[in-house]
Every structure is written in C-alpha cells, then in structure tokens.
Amino acid sequence: MNKATRKAIIAGNWKMNNTRVEAKALLEAIKPLVANAEGNVEVIACVPFTNLETAMNVTAGSNVKIGAENVHFAKSGAYTGEISADMLVELGVEYVVIGHSERRQYFGETDETVNKRTVAALEAGLKPIVCVGELKWERECNITEEVIARQIKLDLWSLTAEQVKNTVIAYEPVWAIGTGLTATPDQAEEVCAFIRAQLAKLYDQATADAVTIQYGGSMNAANAAELLAKPNIDGGLIGGASLKAADFNTIVQAAVQG
Ligand code: 13P
Numbered sequence: 001m002n003k004a005t006r007k008a009i010i011a012g013n014w015k016m017n018n019t020r021v022e023a024k025a026l027l028e029a030i031k032p033l034v035a036n037a038e039g040n041v042e043v044i045a046c047v048p049f050t051n052l053e054t055a056m057n058v059t060a061g062s063n064v065k066i067g068a069e070n071v072h073f074a075k076s077g078a079y080t081g082e083i084s085a086d087m088l089v090e091l092g093v094e095y096v097v098i099g100h101s102e103r104r105q106y107f108g109e110t111d112e113t114v115n116k117r118t119v120a121a122l123e124a125g126l127k128p129i130v131c132v133g134e135l136k137w138e139r140e141c142n143i144t145e146e147v148i149a150r151q152i153k154l155d156l157w158s159l160t161a162e163q164v165k166n167t168v169i170a171y172e173p174v175w176a177i178g179t180g181l182t183a184t185p186d187q188a189e190e191v192c193a194f195i196r197a198q199l200a201k202l203y204d205q206a207t208a209d210a211v212t213i214q215y216g217g218s219m220n221a222a223n224a225a226e227l228l229a230k231p232n233i234d235g236g237l238i239g240g241a242s243l244k245a246a247d248f249n250t251i252v253q254a255a256v257q258g
Pocket of ligand 1: 013100172176177178179180216217218219237238239240241
C-alpha cells in the first residue's frame with residue numbers, strides 16, 4: 001500500500017517541560033508555522049496534564065491537535081495522582097501517549113498496564129500513541145525483533161482491527177531517546193516494517209497498511225527528512241526538538257514533503 005494513503009503524524013512529546021505560560025508561548029509560535037500542514041500532516045503537541053486546558057484554548061481553531069502523555073485504565077476511583085480517559089475527553093484532548101519507555105523505566109509500566117491503558121483510551125474515544133522499543137542491550141543481543149513482537153502482541157492485546165486502525169504505534173529504540181544517537185534510517189525502517197508485518201500477522205494486511213507508525217528517538221531538524229522518506233515511517237514522536245518552534249516546524253515541513 002502506498003504510504004501516501006496513511007495519515008502522516010508529527011507529534012511533540014514535551015515530557016516534563018514547560019509551565020503554562022511557556023506552553024502558551026510555544027504553541028503560539030508553532031501555530032502559524034505549521035498551518036500549511038493542514039489536511040496533509042497531522043500535527044500534535046502532547047503536553048503535561050497541567051498544560052492541557054491552556055493548550056486546548058491556544059490551539060482552538062488551528063490544525064494543531066493536543067495530546068496527553070499518559071492515562072489511567074480505570075474509569076475513576078482510588079488511584080491517587082492518576083488521570084482518567086474521561087477527564088481527558090472532557091477537555092477535548094484527542095491523543096494520548098501510552099507506554100513511553102520513560103514510564104516503563106521509571107514508573108513500573110508493564111506491557112499489561114500499557115494494554116489496559118490503551119483499551120481504556122480507545123473505549124473513551126481517545127487515539128493512543130503506543131510506544132514500543134528495544135533497550136541497547138537487547139539490540140546488542142540481537143533480540144530486537146523478539147522484543148518488538150512481544151510488545152506489539154501484549155500492548156495491543158484484545159484490540160479489534162477497527163481499534164488498531166485508531167491506534168498510532170511509535171517505534172522508539174530506548175538507546176536513541178535523548179541520547180543524540182538516532183537509529184539510522186535503515187535501522188528505523190527495518191523495525192517499522194517489522195511492526196507492520198506483525199500487525200498483518202495479528203490482523204490482516206489491510207489493517208496493517210492503515211496504521212500510522214512513527215519513529216522516535218533523537219529525531220531532529222537535520223535528520224527528519226531522511227527518516228520520514230522511508231516507506232514504513234509515517235511520522236515522528238519528537239522529544240527535545242519539539243520544544244523549539246523552528247526545529248519542530250522543520251520536522252513538520254519534512255513530513256509535508258513526504
Ligand atoms: P528525544 O527526541 O528527545 O530523543 O525523545 C524522543 C522521545 O522520547 C519522544 O517520545
């Protein structure tokens with residue numbers, strides 16, 4: 001299937017950065033720069049919970065969509081410090097990052113909780129961006145494909161084909177996150193193609209062909225075009241470079257060029 005028929009998505013993952021005042025300024029700067037991507041590339045800013053309402057207000061009427069960085073799997077209840085899918089939907093949030101390696105590494109996130117969060121997000125009408133990726137040690141031991149296959153199977157467990165089509169997969173090799181070490185375009189393409197093959201095995205080719213697969217891990221203004229030119233890389237999940245309007249826009253424009 002032609003890549004052009006899939007939705008290209010460039011998403012910033014701000015992580016734990018920006019106060020509300022800073023968020024407003026950054027989004028005001030990004031908005032006009034990326035306006036030309038409308039109808040071609042989906043542009044998303046995934047921001048800290050405390051910035052969501054501000055971000056929704058600042059981007060209202062623009063083509064910049066807003067996402068959260070996590071969501072809990074329960075509807076409500078005794079889960080101190082957590083945020084439910086309904087709370088995000090009420091704000092008008094459309095996307096949510098789930099299973100980021102920082103959550104897996106620092107906050108005990110497992111494939112099981114990633115799966116539960118993904119199901120809860122979809123049931124509430126949110127579009128999950130599910131992150132998968134191997135550790136450096138796992139790549140060195142030549143088990144990248146086993147690791148990714150396991151994550152895809154477990155993280156998406158019980159999802160229908162329709163739900164998977166509403167799910168974005170972000171391939172983020174853990175060794176490339178925030179390290180300045182980017183996977184080469186060929187390495188990234190190889191794993192993104194492998195993810196699509198797994199989806200075809202678990203569902204069918206048409207479903208696999210419809211899913212947007214992003215690359216993330218030190219994607220920046222200098223390397224985005226080469227990564228995004230690959231046939232199975234449909235977008236990017238961008239950390240550091242999403243905090244600078246000009247750099248983020250350069251990546252969006254690279255996606256617009258295809
Ligand atoms: P960096 O772009 O800072 O490497 O972060 C990538 C990432 O973790 C996006 O979710």
